Amino acid sequence: MIASVAFKNFKALRGTSLVLSAFNLVIGPNGSGKTSLIQALLRLRSLAKLPLADGVQKPGGPEIEFRFAVPHDAVQVRLGCISENVCDFLHVTPPGAAGWPALQTELRSIRSYLLDHDALAEFAPPAPNSALSLHGENLVGVLAYLQAHQPDAFRALSAELIRLLPEFRQLTVEPREGGVMELVMILNDGSRVTADNLSQGTLYLLGILVLAFDPAPPAVLCIEEIDRGIHPRMLREVRDLLYRLSYPASFGLPRPPTQVIATTHSPYLLDLFRDHPEEIVISQKQGTEAKFERLSDRADLAELMQEGSLGDMWFSGILGGVPEER
Amino acid sequence: MKVALLSESPADEAVLKILVEAVLEAPPHFVGLGLRARGWPNVMQVLPAVIRHLHFNTDTDALVVSCDSDESIVHTAAHDAPGYFHPHCRMCLLRGVFRRTVKKLPPAHGRTRVLRAVGVAVPALEAWLLCGRDQSVSEEAWTMGQERGQLPFTRAELKWRVYGTDRPSLPHEIRCAHHELERIRRNPRRLEHDFPGFAALAREVREWSQINR
Numbered sequence: 001m002i003a004s005v006a007f008k009n010f011k012a013l014r015g016t017s018l019v020l021s022a023f024n025l026v027i028g029p030n031g032s033g034k035t036s037l038i039q040a041l042l043r044l045r046s047l048a049k050l051p052l053a054d055g056v057q058k059p060g061g062p063e064i065e066f067r068f069a070v071p072h073d074a075v076q077v078r079l080g081c082i083s084e085n086v087c088d089f090l091h092v093t094p095p096g097a098a099g100w101p102a103l104q105t106e107l108r109s110i111r112s113y114l115l116d117h118d119a120l121a122e123f124a125p126p127a128p129n130s131a132l133s134l135h136g137e138n139l140v141g142v143l144a145y146l147q148a149h150q151p152d153a154f155r156a157l158s159a160e161l162i163r164l165l166p167e168f169r170q171l172t173v174e175p176r177e178g179g180v181m182e183l184v185m186i187l188n189d190g191s192r193v194t195a196d197n198l199s200q201g202t203l204y205l206l207g208i209l210v211l212a213f214d215p216a217p218p219a220v221l222c223i224e225e226i227d228r229g230i231h232p233r234m235l236r237e238v239r240d241l242l243y244r245l246s247y248p249a250s251f252g253l254p255r256p257p258t259q260v261i262a263t264t265h266s267p268y269l270l271d272l273f274r275d276h277p278e279e280i281v282i283s284q285k286q287g288t289e290a291k292f293e294r295l296s297d298r299a300d301l302a303e304l305m306q307e308g309s310l311g312d313m314w315f316s317g318i319l320g321g322v323p324e325e326r
Numbered sequence: 327m328k329v330a331l332l333s334e335s336p337a338d339e340a341v342l343k344i345l346v347e348a349v350l351e352a353p354p355h356f357v358g359l360g361l362r363a364r365g366w367p368n369v370m371q372v373l374p375a376v377i378r379h380l381h382f383n384t385d386t387d388a389l390v391v392s393c394d395s396d397e398s399i400v401h402t403a404a405h406d407a408p409g410y411f412h413p414h415c416r417m418c419l420l421r422g423v424f425r426r427t428v429k430k431l432p433p434a435h436g437r438t439r440v441l442r443a444v445g446v447a448v449p450a451l452e453a454w455l456l457c458g459r460d461q462s463v464s465e466e467a468w469t470m471g472q473e474r475g476q477l478p479f480t481r482a483e484l485k486w487r488v489y490g491t492d493r494p495s496l497p498h499e500i501r502c503a504h505h506e507l508e509r510i511r512r513n514p515r516r517l518e519h520d521f522p523g524f525a526a527l528a529r530e531v532r533e534w535s536q537i538n539r
Contacts, residue, residue: 233362240495240496243493243495244495247493250492250493250494251495268364275481275482306396306398307367309364311364
């Protein structure tokens with residue numbers, strides 16, 4: 001698990017750091033570094049796949065420094081970049097750290113998502129494992145994999161989907177010509193709805209369910225615009241699905257937690273973190289520079305929460321994390 | 327009797343339904359409107375519109391509203407004095423909204439107004455669910471803690487005691503609530519004794535049948 005990230009001259013993140021917890025919901029205006037945070041983690045993943053190389057970094061380029069939670073707290077990793085788009089120096093401290101190979105394995109499993117309803121509805125061949133792809137384009141393939149190889153996970157996922165969307169009674173994956181599968185959902189009256197006719201919200205929810213019920217989840221999962229296409233009343237369920245990853249013990253699941261970094265623009269989703277403001281990260285943008293702040297670091301937070309909901313406070317500008325106006 | 331509920335979540339609604347049934351000793355007809363508020367102070371913001379909607383657009387007889395007190399001023403008997411209104415007490419505030427809203431409404435659907443039952447869970451609904459199981463949890467314990475400046479428990483601790491986690495899923499929350507309510511529904515007077523914020527709600531529910539509208 002990543003304990004903290006510190007940025008120097010990386011896109012809008014000119015000089016800021018962020019302590020990460022098991023679950024992190026990042027809010028802020030457009031262009032305030034939410035995606036850059038996720039991109040930094042993906043750069044780390046990419047470089048962690050390669051052997052460490054001796055090299056000298058060009059001085060003055062962007063840098064990103066990562067620290068890690070126990071048992072990897074002795075290891076420190078610094079990404080050095082030639083430009084904002086090219087980061088190809090990876091420095092591990094201390095050199096030859098004993099924990100690096102194990103940490104490397106975890107970092108390679110980092111996954112990032114920006115789900116897209118058109119991609120989620122695509123035909124796809126059965127997937128070789130339970131890993132959903134970036135936009136969810138292999139959704140039906142992953143479902144086919146789960147049905148064939150992880151039937152308990154598939155049953156649990158189907159049951160949860162039907163609880164959330166009670167107009168349906170069954171989730172099916174059906175073979176089509178060319179070795180691909182099609183997602184079909186069966187309504188309670190027996191009529192069939194193919195993936196291309198499902199609502200966008202249903203497809204997004206299904207994508208999140210596949211992530212939450214993944215029997216082999218990654219060490220770190222990043223997901224952008226987690227509220228996309230979801231009705232405000234369903235956001236509690238979305239939050240709980242992500243909590244299932246971050247706090248498996250709370251759901252009776254005997255597996256290590258997945259660190260979740262999610263972004264949103266929904267004040268309604270923010271309202272749901274009243275009891276856990278420490279999970280909220282606000283990206284504050286001033287001009288072309290952005291800085292991260294933990295909501296729980298605000299001294300007046302308790303008073304603010306007596307006055308109104310977090311979502312309303314955010315929209316009002318009291319919490320920051322809103323677009324600048326001229 | 328047609329009864330609507332305004333709550334924060336399906337779990338809270340499930341709790342309120344069972345408690346109202348226990349007080350009435352017979353199930354009323356709950357109107358399945360699924361009315362929701364997004365916590366305090368949103369419940370205050372939507373309540374006038376909810377009352378007007380129920381009054382003009384439905385034949386609902388009564389509305390049950392409940393919220394958590396959180397760390398706000400707890401309602402006391404002194405607040406019930408005629409003409410008294412505590413500006414920071416959620417019970418007083420909700421009752422005030424009811425009074426002001428129904429006062430302006432002309433009769434509709436054969437009744438002059440929608441009846442009310444207002445409750446405030448001190449400090450949170452989970453405290454009600456621990457009644458009869460955890461002797462240390464009561465409204466009195468909370469208010470004494472407030473006076474001392476040392477709260478006897480936190481909302482998170484209450485959640486742990488009821489759900490075994492402070493991040494319960496909705497189905498788990500409902501399952502645990504049903505489990506606790508099996509005990510509470512058999513003796514709602516105990517809940518009324520330990521939680522005057524529930525007693526106020528129960529009293530108004532019992533008065534429904536005696537009010538001539």
